[in-house]
Amino acid sequence: MKPGDGRPQLADLAERAGVSLATVDRVINRRKGVKERTRRHVLEIAQDIGFLSAEDSHRYGAERPLNIVVLLPSGTNPYLKILGERVKERIARSSLNDPFLRCFFIDSFNAAALATALRENAAWADGIAFFAIEHPQVREAAAELGAGGTRLATIVSDLGHVPGVEHVGLDNRAVGRTAGLLIGRFARTEAGSVALVAGSRHYRAHSEREAGFLSILDEMFAHLKVVGMREGHDDAAENYRHTLALLDQVPDLVGIYNVGGSSGGITRALRERGRESVVFVGHGLTPDTRRALLEGTMDAVFDLDPNDLIDRAIACLSGQVARSRPMKLDVYFRENLP
Structure with missing residues (x-):
């Protein structure tokens, strides 16, 4: 929508709804941090003033998809690069009601960097899948975020017994x-x-x-x-x-x-x-x-199939599986390459 074309803007919606522009932005972009009553109020006003059509308002009124962040170690590991590419491919083909995905590569083998990334991304994310480093700083950050309601799942490498943290990977x-x-x-x-x-x-x-x-x-x-x-x-x-x-x-x-x-x-x-x-x-x-x-x-x-790993991690963070079982190990030789 362009200013001056006669159609209502975000600022108009914020004024009519009696909320801040930041709140309207969160509702329209389906981000966390907005009470359900406020979200529905903003959507009703959006339809009333013509900012959203009835169809769009209905779609936006559905339960907000989860915001999920995937944290991977940076470096020259080709498998992790492929895993990151598969996450980005899912982002590119996602639809309105699919989980919102983000993927970041962080300093490998750096516990402090991982703990910081977990805390920083929890401000946006409902759930975080991460390649765990078994270190007190990481365990502390995970326990803190889990207690605060952020869903956590380790992928490939586990963190040990931290309450509320699931694991997706092999035995x-x-x-x-x-x-x-x-x-x-x-x-x-x-x-x-x-x-x-x-x-x-x-x-x-x-x-x-x-x-x-x-x-x-x-x-x-x-x-x-x-x-x-x-x-x-x-x-x-x-x-x-x-x-x-x-x-x-x-x-x-x-x-x-x-x-x-x-x-x-x-x-x-x-x-x-x-x-x-x-x-x-x-x-x-x-x-x-x-x-x-x-x-x-x-x-x-x-x-470990990258697509299966991502699917299982999202299902785990979405609550679609009560507890993740060890995944299937594929063993390849020269004669059975796919």
Whole structure:
């Protein structure tokens, strides 16, 4: 609507309804922070003065869709980039009564930055889905917001037992055991070393996968020696340097499990050193891991479908599921790539 064309403006609606321009803006844009009685009053006046048609007024009068924010770690992790793209695709094709979605990438592995982002986005959001860092600052922020009525769901990596916070993701201990089983079976050696590369133990998902991996090696493959965990912060360059160091320092290396993301750095090091025979299992079906499977540098990729993850997170925040069960793990080899 343009001023001077004879049609009522937001300011006219605010004056007639006896509320502030900010309140009218919240009602028309279906944002939180307006009492239901005030919202309906503004919509009635909007129809009376011709700001909204009867049809539009009816649509706006329906229950306000939830405002949902998705917080993801920034960095070079290709899977998280794909996840962000899928959220933005949903935003682009959303209709009036779909949840309002926003997606932000924040400083990876920075607990203070995540706690700040949670508090700042709670001013707009009814619900927040976030990739959790297990840290007291994050737990405190989550408990505070949950007590204040903001719905929270961790995705991929959990926060532990914080009241009111649901989790959407895999059974990560079982995932780690599956990785250990594959490497133990594929290595086919009477002795040797295997290594783990993680984003960070501050991600509960990564520490649980590590625990599962170690438990099955101790149980079924005691002949394989586990060398110390390397933390690559889901950064391709760091993972590349860690892998080169492993190849130099551990001559009997027979397997690598990348507990986190950015497997491209590891495959690059294996190719450069001609060590494609090292059994390599990682996470996230992305263009780089697909290529590595086809080339034979990777043996298996664990994947959590991004669309299913987003759907489950929204359903959880919308109250459509009472409690989220662990999601299905997809395991891809060269021969069953979709």
